[in-house]
Amino acid sequence: MPGPTTMFIGVIGVGGVGKAFLGQLEQLRLRLSKANPAIDLRLILLRRSNKQLFSESWQGVSIKDAVSELDKVNTPLLSLQETFDYLATAPGKVVLVDNTSDQTLANSYPVILRKGISIVTPNKKAFSGNFELWSDIFKAAANGTGSPSDGYVFHESSVGAGLPVISTLKELVETGDEVTKIEGVFSGTMSFLFNSFMPVGGGGGKFSAEVKKAKELGFTEPDPRDDLNGLDVARKLTILARLAGLKVQSPTSFPVESLIPKELESCNSGDEFLQKLPEFDNQMEELKASAAKEGKVVRFVGSIDVPSQAVKVGLEKFDASHPIAALKGSDNIINFYTQRYGSNPLIVQGAGAGGEVTAMGVTGDLLKVIRQLQ
Ligand SMILES: NC(=O)C1=CN([C@@H]2O[C@H](COP(=O)(O)OP(=O)(O)OC[C@H]3O[C@@H](n4cnc5c(N)ncnc54)[C@H](OP(=O)(O)O)[C@@H]3O)[C@@H](O)[C@H]2O)C=CC1
Ligand SMILES: N[C@@H](CC=O)C(=O)O
Ligand code: NA
Numbered sequence: 001m002p003g004p005t006t007m008f009i010g011v012i013g014v015g016g017v018g019k020a021f022l023g024q025l026e027q028l029r030l031r032l033s034k035a036n037p038a039i040d041l042r043l044i045l046l047r048r049s050n051k052q053l054f055s056e057s058w059q060g061v062s063i064k065d066a067v068s069e070l071d072k073v074n075t076p077l078l079s080l081q082e083t084f085d086y087l088a089t090a091p092g093k094v095v096l097v098d099n100t101s102d103q104t105l106a107n108s109y110p111v112i113l114r115k116g117i118s119i120v121t122p123n124k125k126a127f128s129g130n131f132e133l134w135s136d137i138f139k140a141a142a143n144g145t146g147s148p149s150d151g152y153v154f155h156e157s158s159v160g161a162g163l164p165v166i167s168t169l170k171e172l173v174e175t176g177d178e179v180t181k182i183e184g185v186f187s188g189t190m191s192f193l194f195n196s197f198m199p200v201g202g203g204g205g206k207f208s209a210e211v212k213k214a215k216e217l218g219f220t221e222p223d224p225r226d227d228l229n230g231l232d233v234a235r236k237l238t239i240l241a242r243l244a245g246l247k248v249q250s251p252t253s254f255p256v257e258s259l260i261p262k263e264l265e266s267c268n269s270g271d272e273f274l275q276k277l278p279e280f281d282n283q284m285e286e287l288k289a290s291a292a293k294e295g296k297v298v299r300f301v302g303s304i305d306v307p308s309q310a311v312k313v314g315l316e317k318f319d320a321s322h323p324i325a326a327l328k329g330s331d332n333i334i335n336f337y338t339q340r341y342g343s344n345p346l347i348v349q350g351a352g353a354g355g356e357v358t359a360m361g362v363t364g365d366l367l368k369v370i371r372q373l374q
Contacts, residue, residue: 002058005038005374008090009366010045010083010117013099014067016218017122017157017362020355021099022046024363026063032370039374044090045083046070052077058091080108088115093373094151095366098123101222107133113140113151118373120365122157122358127242128235128251134242143372152369157361159236160332160352161188168348169243172338179244181337183303186236188330188353189219189227190300195327198288198297200320207284208277215274219330219353223270230256233302233313241304241311248311257314259300291317297325330354 002008009025011018022043029041042060046053046067053070055061061069078086087094096112098105098121106126109119110133126137138144141153159165172179185191192214197204204210211228214220220227234251241248248254260273261280267273291298296317301324304311318325327333332352335345351357 002040002042002092005036006040006042006092007370007373008042008044008058008060008087008092008094009097010047010087010094011043011066011097011099012045012047012102012105013097014046014048014070015099015222016355017358018048018099019067020359021097021362022063022066024356024359025366028363028366029063039370041370044094045087047077047083050077052083054086080105084108084112084115084117087112087117094118095120095369097121097362097366099362101125101226103129109133109153110136110140113137113142113146113153116149116151118142118151118369119153120362120369121153121155122161122362123155124158124232124235124239127155127158128238131242131247131249152372154365154368155239156365157358159186159239160334160348161354161358162361162364163332163334163348163350163352163357165332165334165348166239166243168346169240169336172336172340172346173244177341178339179336180306180339181304182237182240182244182306182334183337184301184334185299185324185327185332186233186302186334186352187227187300188332188351189214189221189224190233191327191332191352192217192219192330194297194299195329195331197284198291200297200325202292204288206278206281208274208281211277212274214330217330218355225260225267225270225273229258229260230300230313233300237302237304237311237313241306244304244306246304246306246309246311254311255314256312259315287315295320299324299327 032039043063044055051073095118103125109126140146142150143152156166193210197207197210234256238248238251301316302313330353333349337345
């Protein structure tokens, strides 16, 4: 029988982040039940694009074996609506973990929240799509203007992976500081690409080869064109700008520089794009050489100027001594300029992509929900 502190968890998406999350969920389950044996986390749904696994009896499936059990399933996939209805009938509190980048699922968040199901997710689509969806989500959430019986929603990993970017910005705003500017490097993929293709001091690999590496390391979006076209950074800036109080309509409503060569804009798939990208390495070599002539390197950055409501995303040149030029690996750096912090910004820096660090933000959000519902 489920007790008052039984929490039913549904997980959608078992890619790089989803698999790392399941590992962390099992650790969390063990730690919480050791601290308080009444706390009982049960995995009742695991779904990928073509299969799903249920726990018919609400007992929960083994988290350790869930991915291999999911692989064995050969029953027809339920619709998303049927899946939400199943979750809503669980005999207790339910949390849905969306580890996909699916827009259709993101569009359903208001409906899910109104069923009393909480959501934690690294998926940016819901928070960076049209402004109406953003408003609907927070109207429906218990930690927005919804009722206490609605679900909670947290999305820390949608910006800067597990780095405390969203929580920091929210606290600045909610404690009455005035945020004037947010700027920095917001993409783990772009950071990795430029740090390794154009390192300070010269050298570096071929741009296209670094893109393939970034994908293999699990830094890119499922389709790496979503990183290279600047849209992933634009989505993150849309989220931060909205949290800072700006009514940004969409991630395409401000200037965004794309690194997709014109000739590859019509590729039909990410694979075709990756295959053809080496033909355009010379364009990136020219960019590197022209920056080097000025003793600089190029990095992919973004900024939000709050008073003028100006948001932009693109390439900029930096001196070798600049902190942005000196970043390593997939590191993000996010500078918050505020009235309280004056001319020395509050800085958040560290790995901005990768399965484990992203899953950590999702697991942290799950803990926030558990604390609210306990
Ligand atoms: N990777 C990173 O460093 C970071 C990722 N994120 C975000 O985390 C999310 C996941 O990223 P990542 O794990 O790297 O991506 P992956 O491509 O590795 O995994 C995506 C997973 O989602 C599943 N999926 C896709 N569409 C659907 C659908 N309609 N229904 C059910 N399952 C679906 C896929 O199913 P299948 O296995 O069948 O293909 C796959 O299991 C994305 O939103 C991304 O933007 C955020 C911060 C950092
Ligand atoms: N593709 C994204 C993943 C995290 O949001 C990135 O590279 O930053
Ligand atoms: Na974050």
